[in-house]
Amino acid sequence: MKKLLTIVSIIVVLSCISFAFSSKDTETTGSAQKERIINSTQPGLSDPSSGTLRGLKQFFEYSGFNNVTTGHLVMLLVGLFFIFLAIKFDYEPLLLIPIGTGILIGNIPFLQAEGVNLQLGIYQEGSVMNYLYFGVLKGIYPPLIFLGIGAMTDFSSLISNPRLMLLGAAAQVGIFITFLGALVLGFAPPEAGAIGIIGGADGPTAIFLSSKLANGINILADGTTVRNLIGPIAIAAYSYMALVPVIQPPIMKLLTTRKERLIRMKPPRAVSRTEKIMFPITGLLLTAFISPGSLPLLGMLFFGNLLKESGVTKRLAETARTSLIDIVTIVLGLTVGASTQADVFLTSESMLIFVLGALSFMIATAGGLIFARVMNLFLNKENKINPLIGAAGVSAVPDSARVVQNIGLKEDPSNHLLMHAMAPNVSGVIGSAVAAGILLSFLL
Amino acid sequence: MKKLLTIVSIIVVLSCISFAFSSKDTETTGSAQKERIINSTQPGLSDPSSGTLRGLKQFFEYSGFNNVTTGHLVMLLVGLFFIFLAIKFDYEPLLLIPIGTGILIGNIPFLQAEGVNLQLGIYQEGSVMNYLYFGVLKGIYPPLIFLGIGAMTDFSSLISNPRLMLLGAAAQVGIFITFLGALVLGFAPPEAGAIGIIGGADGPTAIFLSSKLANGINILADGTTVRNLIGPIAIAAYSYMALVPVIQPPIMKLLTTRKERLIRMKPPRAVSRTEKIMFPITGLLLTAFISPGSLPLLGMLFFGNLLKESGVTKRLAETARTSLIDIVTIVLGLTVGASTQADVFLTSESMLIFVLGALSFMIATAGGLIFARVMNLFLNKENKINPLIGAAGVSAVPDSARVVQNIGLKEDPSNHLLMHAMAPNVSGVIGSAVAAGILLSFLL
Amino acid sequence: MKKLLTIVSIIVVLSCISFAFSSKDTETTGSAQKERIINSTQPGLSDPSSGTLRGLKQFFEYSGFNNVTTGHLVMLLVGLFFIFLAIKFDYEPLLLIPIGTGILIGNIPFLQAEGVNLQLGIYQEGSVMNYLYFGVLKGIYPPLIFLGIGAMTDFSSLISNPRLMLLGAAAQVGIFITFLGALVLGFAPPEAGAIGIIGGADGPTAIFLSSKLANGINILADGTTVRNLIGPIAIAAYSYMALVPVIQPPIMKLLTTRKERLIRMKPPRAVSRTEKIMFPITGLLLTAFISPGSLPLLGMLFFGNLLKESGVTKRLAETARTSLIDIVTIVLGLTVGASTQADVFLTSESMLIFVLGALSFMIATAGGLIFARVMNLFLNKENKINPLIGAAGVSAVPDSARVVQNIGLKEDPSNHLLMHAMAPNVSGVIGSAVAAGILLSFLL
């Protein structure tokens, strides 16, 4: 109940407010910035007492108190809310703490006037945040994150029961339906593609694709520039990934019968070391031949996994899954958060993206569940799949697999679905990266 | 005694010599570079024996032996001296070893002639050092260092006795007095601001501010370019930070009475986890609203601290305070050291900066001590502050807090002041970052 | 036997095939790229069924299946072979796994047509690989690797018996002879210099020098641009370093008598901490004065060693030899591997480089062995050197020292040469870096 409240509040607050302030704020900011006191040009003010007054005025001009807008305050509350969610409910804290703090840092009001560059804002040239943001804007961080993820992922469950991979493919329907939805709502095709990938439930994939398709740089066929939607898309993706334990259960219960939820699956077979080594190599070659656009993400994912499984490069795998991924996570989270600067973020597009994102997650979940039931029609009795594990196909590793485990345990406390759910869970990562590759080649 | 000798020798050697060679060296270097043998243009030298002679000559032209100047030798000695200090007396070795080695690497003489770029010097485009120096020049490394410092700092002492924060503010008087001193000595206002921050006793803050204000790039109102003072300022800041155990004690004894030095303070109260989490968040918002210019430093400091205190991002905090800060420290120290290339570093400005820096530290210490005595006038008897801890307000964490502890123990071997001194010590870091933010907004 | 087969197969396969496809592939690729379907320009295809067909066709256009050439397949096999070697025979796995995977990633076929930049290939602007490749192209990674190597190398054996350093110098003859060989085969002098350094048997040194001399950017005296040989040179260097246990033993047996191989050497003396600290400092100053061009590599090597030996910067040394070197190794290996994109790599030059590289290693080994025998002529009986350790002078740390140990043990199971072999082994690293510095100053 508390959880439902949480998700509703996020959507409502973000959506409504983004509308309320999207048009008004620019004015406020504008007027506040008009009068910048330039010392040297003011004549006859040489006695210290009036000077001090003037100095205090200038200080006030520069301070956050003078430049604050409602938009800033809204975003600061959102940032605090993210930090609260992470600490209180332990929802994806490794992402929400950096992103939340990033939102705070990105929404400290400061003097933004023409010709004045204090090198503070993430969109100002020369600021530290701007340099760190480079890796987001150019899609460099997500592949490095995937490298680390590869070095910490065990694909055994998937290798032992490769049939379950198809569930990871089925759940990607969320991506494509959302793409259509975004088209309908007036987004340009590349923007729609980037928005659709929210349904892939993979933060790095979402950031990577939006940095390529909706980066505020590319020129569309009709001569207009695409909008920079990296911030809203990333925030939406991570928010809903954090809220997977809230979003999925009702859909899972709705789309499965009690009898289905009780299905017990055969325990997975043991997997040999050779198979584990073959997997990343085969996976890399197959997926990259089919969708070369997925190479930056999947190449790194499988490279990391090979470092782990080869058994001869343990120290590299260790570093990839600790220092390397941590450093990139810190910087990525912080800059993605900071990219939500109020005047850029609080727009009606952001709201639409949030609504589409929520739909996307629901459709993806439903897609996985329904496909699992369809598969069961073709399977003989002892090989039947518990359709709950279809929900894990959205990825959001490992949260959605845990949700499956919990729902399964509620029906039958001795039916552990986790190890089965891991297969669609990790194949969902592969599936959405392949989808990203296709969107990239068709829409770039 | 040995220590006094140390500090005097540093100042004298650096100061005098910088004068002696500031004008002469350019000539020497110039003449040595005139004649570069270009192989292909020399006709008729095709027999190997004369060729070998010619080759040896060319080798000699390129070698350090040919290009060395007195300036190089002086700086090499300085570098060796830094390394010696670090190993022998354990003065800030994590900084002095990289900086000292950097000075050696930056002062290896090599052929510098017009049209010849061997990509060796830190100021030559395409050299490795030049690429690594980018992070210094753009002020990227200092915030990352602050991230790590935040992830390793415990603000408990400050939270439990917030009154002591004011001591950290008081000591920043050194910054502003030095700013005036630098103006008097003929530095342009932005340069003077960067020099003043030496009195903040924080290496990263000093490097950050000088990279923004005195970077050799900005144009002043009168059309001249500011000088690049990053090197001298950083070296001065780190030198005096290393020498805090030498500089502070005499001033502390001079400005306090024995009775005051014996004051015992109440043990600090326990601090709850909630308060520890609230501190970085509140600190970030308050300081950034007051002085948005301090955001790059304090935003990162408090972000690091939140990673530590939130309790849900331990692995990120761990990486921030180990690999991340170590890597940045190595590269920062090395390049700051190498930026002291003799022909750039050995100037009269550098000497003035060193003198101003020493003054700055002394004034800052005095400021903290005197303010502590002033505070005592308003406090009732059982809450009196031991004014020694005012000296810790200069920051130089945790060296100056240790100095306080040692002086306190000399007067009364059972009076441990360390935990009290930590409060002004860490608030001094905040104070000088706020000051840096103000200087930045007023002088950029 | 199996080993001999291995090396022969590498050379033959790489050499022959590189010839076979160097000219043909360009045509195939060219034709495949001509017809790119641009959606918007095709009129009248609005019904979904024909649209789907068209979409499938476009998908196929983009997929690897359409763009594959024999060159791609050859390189994929090479990549798989590298991974196989690393896992099966444990040959330098820390390098061959990243390089092998890099070869796979770099040779996934994708649509490369004029005006189409899918940001996938390492040579395409904006691709992740291209950004990561920057550090190779500018010679930034190799010095960082040397920093880590310095922080993990113990120079004791060298300090205790400094005479053995000369063996590390002698083996560098391979570099210079190969340089001549490359000139004879028609390479421009800078290219020849970069090829010669393969004989230095140090991957980072080879990459560093080729990134400076044969980078596809520099302009020669006759107006032509040097070729980009970084890929072939790096691959050759690492391949032969991995194959040191195969290449060296026959030469070692050929050039030494059984009696010489039985020589026992005096155990090395103990080395004081002071000496260990003095070594990196002296080494840095001496080598840099003689050959300033070696500073980027040796400056970092000795800096790393000083971090280790100073005893006061343990945490920096620890990070340098773990996270830092691991991260750089991962990225360096991956991008060097990916730089072998078939159309760039499979040329007759690459084949020549492979042949020259093999010769280079053999000559270097011979040089070390022969010089050891020459030294013995001047040494009195109890100080005689076992000439086998001369072979360790090629560096390839620590593989060639292990080869010496193994060969020595075969002759006399109680004669452990390893600790003696380490001296020429590490001095070989210094020697080839000095040689690189000289080549750099003469040929840049």
Added chain:
Amino acid sequence: MNFILTNIQFDLSAIDSDGLVLVIVGYCIVFMALLLLYLFFRYIIPTILRVKIGKGSSNKSPDSSETNQIVEVTGEVNAAISMALYLYLNELHDEESNILTIKRVSKVYSPWSSKIYGLR
């Protein structure tokens, strides 16, 4: 909310043939990619491993038995495995597993969390 509904235009015509094609083809390819991977690991890899073993050395046979044998496990064992896997995943998610030793040591001592205050 009224504002939102009136403002947003649902323009169904925006879904042109190109968009539909991308959706259909795209989804098919995602399926195809994972289907291929499935087929590969269901049929080809086992064949390769079997062939290799047929030719290969006897020390490879434990591998093969692992690969092909489907182990019968009782419910209790299954539960135990799941539990272990669950724990492992938790660990993976908290991502603390690999720095266990380090953390235990580096736990900063702070007097405010000390037992002498009787608060913990």
Added chain:
Amino acid sequence: MNFILTNIQFDLSAIDSDGLVLVIVGYCIVFMALLLLYLFFRYIIPTILRVKIGKGSSNKSPDSSETNQIVEVTGEVNAAISMALYLYLNELHDEESNILTIKRVSKVYSPWSSKIYGLR
């Protein structure tokens, strides 16, 4: 040193009104920033925590007791804490604390420092 004194010009007029203003305003703001932080942690945060506890669940009460209770500690205990803190800070400064185990383990064995030489 004579050279220095004659060469440097002390130009007091360089301190113009702007400079003085910056010094006065700047120093005040630094004070203000830390004063605000002080006031916040002296008055507002405790209030918030108290309110939260007033409203909140009982499991928060240990927190509150932590926050408000000022523990009386004898001099000896105080000394012990300081000592410990001092040690901790030393550790922090040497910044070895977090890699203690590692170092102990990774200490490279080198025969030249070995006891069998009888040199140590």
Added chain:
Amino acid sequence: MNFILTNIQFDLSAIDSDGLVLVIVGYCIVFMALLLLYLFFRYIIPTILRVKIGKGSSNKSPDSSETNQIVEVTGEVNAAISMALYLYLNELHDEESNILTIKRVSKVYSPWSSKIYGLR
């Protein structure tokens, strides 16, 4: 291979005076660099250390004894040292040393750490 031989031109004239000079001078300098380093560590450093000890404090003397004394070691001890060094190098090469928990698991099997050698 025929193709290769006919295609490649061995142009000996490409080795001009410049190239030869570079080879001769270059090789000499490499030798010189390491020779200088040798001479430094053979003669100058020991002298410095001796002078320092002559002047210096008594607590430096163990250092000096370390530096100058050449210990006689029997073949067996020598073997043992080599073994240890070999192990160390293995470790260095496998580069596992710095991560304790992991190492214990991944510790590569090495005959020298085996009990059958009776060395441990």
